[in-house]
Amino acid sequence: MSTASPANASNAAAAAGSAPPAAGVGGRDDRALRRAALRAAAEAKAEQSRPRMWRNIRADIRRHDGRILTRSVLGLAVFRFGAWALTRGPVVRAVALRVYGVLERLMRWVTGLHMHCTVLVGDDLHLIHVEGPISIHPDVVMGDRVGIMHNVTIGLAPDQDGAPILGTNVFIGTGAAILGPVVVGDGARIAANSLVLQDVPPNCLAIGVPARMVPRIAVGAAAANGHAASPPANAP
Numbered sequence: 001m002s003t004a005s006p007a008n009a010s011n012a013a014a015a016a017g018s019a020p021p022a023a024g025v026g027g028r029d030d031r032a033l034r035r036a037a038l039r040a041a042a043e044a045k046a047e048q049s050r051p052r053m054w055r056n057i058r059a060d061i062r063r064h065d066g067r068i069l070t071r072s073v074l075g076l077a078v079f080r081f082g083a084w085a086l087t088r089g090p091v092v093r094a095v096a097l098r099v100y101g102v103l104e105r106l107m108r109w110v111t112g113l114h115m116h117c118t119v120l121v122g123d124d125l126h127l128i129h130v131e132g133p134i135s136i137h138p139d140v141v142m143g144d145r146v147g148i149m150h151n152v153t154i155g156l157a158p159d160q161d162g163a164p165i166l167g168t169n170v171f172i173g174t175g176a177a178i179l180g181p182v183v184v185g186d187g188a189r190i191a192a193n194s195l196v197l198q199d200v201p202p203n204c205l206a207i208g209v210p211a212r213m214v215p216r217i218a219v220g221a222a223a224a225n226g227h228a229a230s231p232p233a234n235a236p
Contacts, residue, residue, distance in 0.1 A: 035183065038165050042120040042141045046083070049123075053084035063126055071130035075113035078103045082117025112150075122146065122168065129174075143168035143186070153177040157197060167202065189216065 049056065060076045061068055068074075082104060085096035100117060108114055112133035119136055122144035127134065132150035140154050140163045152172050154164050162181025170184050173192035178184065185202030195209040205214040 031183075035162065035165060035181065038183070039120070039141055042122070042143075042165075045122065046120050047087075050083040051087045053080050056080045056083075059124070063124060071111035071113065072127040075107050075111040075115065075130065076125070076127065078107045079113075079115050079117055079119070086117060132174075137163045139163035141165040143170065145169045147171045149174040149176075149192070151175045153179070155179055157181075164196075187216070 057073075057077050057080050060080070061073055064070055064072050078100065082097070082100040085093055085100050087093075088096055104116070111130055113127070113130060114133065114135040116136075116138035118138045120141045122142055124145045125142065126145070126147040128147055129150045134148060134150060135153045135155060137155035143166055145168055146166055147170070149172060151174055154166075154172075154177075156163060157180030160180045164178045164180070164182050164184060166178075166184045167186035167188065169187045170190070171188075172178070172190045173194070175193040176190045176196070177194075178190065178196040180197055182196060182199050184190070184196070184200040184206075185204065187203040188200045189205045190196055190200070190211070191205060191207035193209070194207050194211045196206050196211045198211075200206045200211075201213060201215075203216050205216050206212070207214060
């Protein structure tokens with residue numbers, strides 16, 4: 001895991017996110033550097049967040065209307081336990097991860113949530129309706145205030161290395177798939193049943209199979225005010 005400080009990693013991520021993509025080999029190199037900076041920032045934040053298991057679980061309960069016995073909260077509670085286990089010493093970690101492995105398989109069957117404890121998540125992750133499976137690859141990175149509907153897949157693409165990186169205030173609609181080493185920019189929306197195989201610019205709507213990018217004229221009020229991502233009233 002990266003040893004970069006949260007401040008340095010965040011500065012690097014901000015600089016990477018603001019840099020325009022170059023063309024050709026240089027563009028690929030710049031994109032790789034940008035992804036590395038975003039991941040380093042997420043890892044630095046996770047180092048601080050993962051040990052706070054109970055605080056994270058309480059926040060998850062509040063975010064999901066205070067209901068404990070829901071698929072969203074139960075699945076996230078197991079995820080938080082596994083993430084906490086990664087921060088423990090060798091003996092405790094080994095025992096806790098064995099317990100996590102059993103719980104994770106059980107919750108996968110009960111809730112349909114496939115989300116390994118190595119996923120890097122920001123604050124205020126919102127699983128809006130876990131009424132169908134949600135599959136998230138272990139290497140995925142998510143920023144703050146990401147909202148995910150049901151029947152969503154976030155994972156790898158054939159013949160490509162790397163998992164998706166999601167920015168802040170991102171909303172993913174029902175049945176959407178985000179595959180490969182793509183970066184979904186801050187404030188982006190992924191429409192229901194869309195297939196995303198390329199980067200999504202900030203504040204854009206990705207819609208279709210494969211997804212095309214439609215600029216959003218105005219950022220939703222919830223995102224602008226820093227609230228958890230949720231489907232706008234007029235979202236497709």
